[in-house]
Amino acid sequence: MTITEAMNTYNPALAILKDKGYVIKIILNEDKEEIFRWNALKDENDIYAFNPLSLLALCTIAEQYGDNWKNYCEPDLYDELLESAE
Structure with missing residues (x-):
């Protein structure tokens, strides 16, 4: 399977969040014409993102690491992957 970030993945992401x-x-923006942000609320979590895929990712981080998500930094996978990029 190959899957790419695109609008056709938004509905499955929203369904997962709803199921959770x-x-x-x-x-909406001030003119009420465009989406400004997406918001997911559950218990004490109030999570904002610019699209449903990012919203799902941030909700997953909140579930996995809780209030201490900022303190999770080992190993620094971002830098490791950047150094090994081809």
Whole structure:
């Protein structure tokens, strides 16, 4: 299987969030013409993102690491992958 970030992956991401018990909201811009942000609410978690895939990723981080998500930094996989990029 090959899957790429695109709008056709938004609905599955939103379905996963709904199945996990999140309340999902869309925040529109001031003109109410475009989506400004996506919001997922559950328990004490109030999570914002610019698209449903990022929202799913941030909710997963919150679930995995909780309030200490900022303190998780070992190993630094981002730098490791950047150094080994081809």
